[in-house]
Amino acid sequence: MSKKLRVLAGAAVAVLVVAALAIGAPSAGPSAGSTESAQTLAGARALIATGERLDTIPKAVWQQLLTPEQYEVLWRGATERPFTGALHDNKQVGTYLTAGCRLPVFHSRDKYDSGTGWPSFRDVLEPGNIVLKPDWAWGMRRTEVLSKCGEHLGHVFEDGPPPTGLRYCLNSAALVFVPEDASNPPPGNPSKAAPASP
Secondary structure (H helix, E strand, O other), X not given: OOHHHHHHHHHHHHHHHHHHHHOOOOOOOXXXXXXXXXXXXXXXXXXXXXXXXXXXXXXXXXXXXXXXXXXXXXXXXXXXXXXXXXXXXXXXXXXXXXXXXXXEEEEHHHEEOOOOOOOEEOOOXXXXXXXXXXXXXXXXXXXXXXXXXXXXXXXXXXXXXXXXXXXXXXXXXXXXXXXOEOOEOOOOOHHHOOOOOO
16 A cells, blocks of 8 residues: 555544534443543533534434433333323423424413323424424324434324324423523514513
8 A cells, every 4th residue: 555545544534523523423442431531521511512414423422311211211212100290280381392403493472281191282382393203102103302412202192282283292202401591582583482471
């Protein structure tokens, strides 16, 4: 191999190593408490903060970032028991983000009590942050609600209130609630913003 090819090959390997570290690729060998593992967690947190390249975060890192229940719901499609979720009875004004990727997905103005035991919403705050997928599990046809980064949030049904007729039935463990502050209006479509207080 010529000297020029060896230099190019070496540079390509260096670029691949740097790219792998930047996206938080799991390393072989170090323990969870090591510096390399911390860099992976720090890298994942940085990606979450920017909302970019979230699909590059490995499942092993998600397991470290989330509670066991959040991980089971978001990445294994589990469902929490009805009437047990922390956000089921939440009546505060604010925005619901996905628990892992921190994407804004629902707002309290669209939340209602469906009587099912799970947080229910009639509409989505940021449609671009939601993906709907056919789900034939349990021998029935349903529509799964996922975040754009792949997190399982719950299901949507066509038995909700007007004006949409939809019921987004979600797991509390899949969401994080951020109370609204008057100086920090909710993200999303301004036409759907909550009315101002008189």
